[in-house]
Amino acid sequence: MEEKPKFKTVQEVVAANEGLPERYLQPLTGGHEDQPLNGPVPEMDIPSIDLSLLLSSSEGRQELSKLHSALSKWGVVQVMNHGITEAFLDKIYKLTKQFFALPTEEKQKYARDIGNVQGYGSDMILSDDQILDWIDRLFLTTYPEDQQHLKFWPEVPTGFRKTLHEYTMKQHAVIEQFFKGMARSLGLEDNVFLDMHGENARMDTRFNMYPPCPRPDMVIGAKPHGDGSAFTLLLPDKDVEGLQFLKDGKWYKAPIVPDTILINVGDLMEIMSNGIYKSPVHRVVTNREKERISVATFCVPSPDKEIQPVEGLVSDARPRLYKTVKKYVELYFDSYQQGTRPIQAALI
Numbered sequence: 107m108e109e110k111p112k113f114k115t116v117q118e119v120v121a122a123n124e125g126l127p128e129r130y131l132q133p134l135t136g137g138h139e140d141q142p143l144n145g146p147v148p149e150m151d152i153p154s155i156d157l158s159l160l161l162s163s164s165e166g167r168q169e170l171s172k173l174h175s176a177l178s179k180w181g182v183v184q185v186m187n188h189g190i191t192e193a194f195l196d197k198i199y200k201l202t203k204q205f206f207a208l209p210t211e212e213k214q215k216y217a218r219d220i221g222n223v224q225g226y227g228s229d230m231i232l233s234d235d236q237i238l239d240w241i242d243r244l245f246l247t248t249y250p251e252d253q254q255h256l257k258f259w260p261e262v263p264t265g266f267r268k269t270l271h272e273y274t275m276k277q278h279a280v281i282e283q284f285f286k287g288m289a290r291s292l293g294l295e296d297n298v299f300l301d302m303h304g305e306n307a308r309m310d311t312r313f314n315m316y317p318p319c320p321r322p323d324m325v326i327g328a329k330p331h332g333d334g335s336a337f338t339l340l341l342p343d344k345d346v347e348g349l350q351f352l353k354d355g356k357w358y359k360a361p362i363v364p365d366t367i368l369i370n371v372g373d374l375m376e377i378m379s380n381g382i383y384k385s386p387v388h389r390v391v392t393n394r395e396k397e398r399i400s401v402a403t404f405c406v407p408s409p410d411k412e413i414q415p416v417e418g419l420v421s422d423a424r425p426r427l428y429k430t431v432k433k434y435v436e437l438y439f440d441s442y443q444q445g446t447r448p449i450q451a452a453l454i
């Protein structure tokens with residue numbers, strides 16, 4: 107589907123001071139589930155796993171079983187002792203805030219092109235009646251290096267590029283261990299998911315900014331979605347809540363746990379695990395007073411890779427649930443903006 111001409115970013119809408127454009131208002135469907143979007147929800151109960159112990163032969167067992175329970179129940183887990191220092195994570199948060207605080211003209215130097223996700227800008231608009239999310243973002247492919255488009259990488263704030271390079275390499279190590287841990291937690295050989303995902307798999311990092319919103323009861327920061335990745339490494343805002351996960355038809359808020367990375371399963375891991383690990387639907391609600399930021403890194407398989415349930419997880423007792431998919435991301439972007447779940451299309 108073609109992208110419509112670009113609209114203002116949310117920060118530009120706020121700066122224009124012309125009131126809240128109707129295009130951001132969620133329609134009321136009239137059902138009794140019509141509650142304000144920012145109503146109170148319970149906190150989800152997910153464990154923190156210790157990444158440094160996950161692959162240890164002596165101490166890993168307990169971590170693997172926590173991982174299995176979290177990913178099969180929620181599709182989300184907190185990861186601690188991931189090898190990235192708190193000081194480094196603070197630097198990422200600070201640079202993200204500094205970037206979005208730059209004047210519009212400065213940020214527009216990195217503006218994405220129409221029809222392309224790479225760069226700075228608003229959410230994509232694919233139809234005239236699309237309801238808009240209250241979010242601006244900077245989207246950058248960070249790995250492999252030959253797929254980086256450096257013209258979209260901010261030169262201000264100073265250190266942004268260098269820090270993002272470093273963050274990418276640090277995350278790369280976490281990703282490899284996490285893939286192995288997931289395989290082990292399912293009783294599989296360490297490399298099964300890594301092999302299917304591909305050695306030159308991509309990493310895309312998205313810096314998200316949700317400005318304060320005048321109508322948090324009627325405007326959504328990020329509409330409900332599952333990620334199109336294998337899994338996603340997320341740094342949610344350290345102070346401002348907003349991220350929520352859906353389980354059995356109810357919303358739960360993600361806890362803020364200092365110094366951890368939140369990892370959620372994406373559609374492709376759900377497919378590879380033959381549905382045992384769930385790609386959770388999640389959304390972000392807005393806040394009247396405070397801006398919120400987050401940094402999400404999506405692990406995306408090489409485009410030539412075929413993704414399908416791994417052999418060890420298909421049996422007579424557990425028949426194969428998903429077709430083989432390739433270049434899932436392309437299919438994903440279209441259906442995301444229309445509010446349907448692309449993973450439905452992958453079901454057998």
Ligand SMILES: O=C(O)CCC(=O)C(=O)O
Pocket residue numbers: 312314328333340341342343349388390399400402
């Ligand atoms: O802002 C967040 O906490 C979550 C963002 C998200 O779900 C995404 O970027 O896919």
Ligand SMILES: [Fe+2]
Pocket residue numbers: 331332333388
């Ligand atoms: Fe997401």
